[in-house]
Amino acid sequence: MAGMELAPFRPWGDLFPGVDRFSKPEVSDLSKWNNRVISNLLYYQTNYFAAAVVVILMVGCLNPLGMFLGGAVVALVFTGLVWAGENKAVIKNFKKRNPTLFVVGVLGISYFLLSLCGGVMVFLFGITFPMLLILIHASLRLRSMKNKLENKIEAVGLKKTPMGVILDLLDQQEEKINKIQDFLESKLKD
Incomplete structure (x- = not known):
């Protein structure tokens, strides 16, 4: 974890500017939508972590044992x-081809395990609700030039941040997506 930097907090006006900086994602072009989400996750990561911590603390105050158990199970x-994705070829291939399903699998298995011990409400409100809010914002927020520049700096390896590490573990880095997108565009031209 040497060389890890924490991204700066983005101002409230940058996180929630006017309506003109939000738009419905293009669901017909999944790579473009995925690129927007990843870029926003990297750019606003400190704000997203802070928002998630606030929700987790609120739920944790209501049910501390359940929140601890839920967090431990998900972790x-x-x-x-x-x-397993790093050490088992089958899971590694599945994770590379279906990163979204991999995350859904993590949440699904966590939900199942927590349902066995009665922690479903804590899971829904303390873990998945912050993730849903972050995903909605990252999907709707249009990227700015500063956002794109920061992401390119991290993609080249000049900066390493916590969200970048998490996205690497999920095989969801923008540079990998751009390589795939370039490959597909070159094949379509042929």
Whole structure:
């Protein structure tokens, strides 16, 4: 984790500017939508982490044991599946081809395990609700030039941030997506 930098907080006016900086994602072009989400996750990561911590603390105050259990289960399932994805070829190939399904799998397995011990409400409100809010914002927020520049700096390896590490573990880096997109565009031209 040496050389890890924490991205700066973005001003409230940058996170929630006027309506003109939000737009419905192009669901017909999944790579473009995915690129927008990843870019926003990298750019606003500190704001997203802070918002998630606030929601987690609120739920944690209402049910501290359930929140601890829910967080521990999700962390263990995520760590286990990432480890398996690095060491088992079948899971690694699945993760590379279907990164979204991989994340859904982590959440699904976590939900199942927490339902066995009665922690479903904590899971829904303390873990998935912050993730849903972050995903909605990252999907709707248009990228700015500063956002694109920061992401290129991280993609070249000049900066390494916590969200960049998480996205690497999920095989969801913008440069990988751009390589795939360039490859597909070159094949379509042929």
